[in-house]
Amino acid sequence: MTAGEETPVVRYARQGPVATVTMNRPDHRNAQNSAMTYALDRAFYRAADDDEVKVVVLAGEGRHFSAGHDIGSPGRDAHLPFDRKAGLWWDHSDKAGAESRYARESEVYLGMCRRWRELPKPVIAAVQGACVAGGLMLAWICDLIVAADDAFFADPVVRMGIPGVEYFAHPWVMPPRIAKEFLYTGDRMPARRAYELGMVNRVVPRAELAERTRELAERIAEMPRMGLALTKRAVNQAEDLQGLHPGLDSVFGLHHLAHAHNAETARDSLGGMDLAKMKEAGS
Numbered sequence: 001m002t003a004g005e006e007t008p009v010v011r012y013a014r015q016g017p018v019a020t021v022t023m024n025r026p027d028h029r030n031a032q033n034s035a036m037t038y039a040l041d042r043a044f045y046r047a048a049d050d051d052e053v054k055v056v057v058l059a060g061e062g063r064h065f066s067a068g069h070d071i072g073s074p075g076r077d078a079h080l081p082f083d084r085k086a087g088l089w090w091d092h093s094d095k096a097g098a099e100s101r102y103a104r105e106s107e108v109y110l111g112m113c114r115r116w117r118e119l120p121k122p123v124i125a126a127v128q129g130a131c132v133a134g135g136l137m138l139a140w141i142c143d144l145i146v147a148a149d150d151a152f153f154a155d156p157v158v159r160m161g162i163p164g165v166e167y168f169a170h171p172w173v174m175p176p177r178i179a180k181e182f183l184y185t186g187d188r189m190p191a192r193r194a195y196e197l198g199m200v201n202r203v204v205p206r207a208e209l210a211e212r213t214r215e216l217a218e219r220i221a222e223m224p225r226m227g228l229a230l231t232k233r234a235v236n237q238a239e240d241l242q243g244l245h246p247g248l249d250s251v252f253g254l255h256h257l258a259h260a261h262n263a264e265t266a267r268d269s270l271g272g273m274d275l276a277k278m279k280e281a282g283s
């Protein structure tokens with residue numbers, strides 16, 4: 001939970017072989033603060049540890065899957081210390097400049113996303129409404145994506161002078177030329193277009209999103225656990241052999257060059273952009 005919020009920021013429920021992990025900050029379009037990141041981590045760990053769970057569904061409560069990282073809600077907690085689970089970077093909260101940003105984002109963004117991608121059970125994202133910037137990272141670490149017909153995807157952070165979100169999977173989840181257009185324009189990609197590109201597996205009516213995702217999860221759950229775990233590993237390894245793992249590392253450096261440039265030349269490491277300014281600029 002976050003100060004001022006009485007309901008859990010992530011809900012966990014198991015029904016048969018399917019665990020559903022639901023981001024639960026609908027009033028803030030499921031913007032991810034560190035409280036949510038660590039609640040997600042606990043939920044994924046629980047699903048991994050429970051032998052009854054064969055498949056995990058990641059969902060967002062409310063109208064939107066996730067509008068991205070929390071850059072403006074009252075529960076924003078980027079300045080606070082956090083547990084460190086994904087790596088051994090030290091506490092960022094009492095450090096300055098690039099050291100603080102690099103330590104924090106290595107853990108809560110890149111590190112956590114990599115950790116969750118390795119969960120040895122299939123994870124299916126059920127996406128509706130906005131899946132923007134930091135929201136993309138959460139959808140992309142899932143093995144499959146089922147999108148509602150009202151879902152859209154966007155990464156508008158180039159407006160901050162930054163080459164995409166911290167988990168730079170763009171040219172692996174869509175063709176490179178489309179990735180450039182997606183980033184250069186910051187435009188919303190509708191679910192149908194994402195389906196044409198192979199970025200999502202299914203597009204379903206909004207009212208049927210939960211049910212259709214569950215049907216798919218239950219079908220997959222009939223497979224043996226070890227077969228699923230090894231298959232996931234096999235495809236993830238293939239992606240890494242196609243450069244995903246070192247690609248993420250190299251672009252993470254560019255991402256932090258951009259944050260540092262902003263901090264030197266603008267008001268802050270986000271280029272003076274907050275939620276209100278990003279909205280004004282059309283995202």
Ligand code: ZN
Binds near residue numbers: 105166255259
């Ligand atoms: Zn960043």
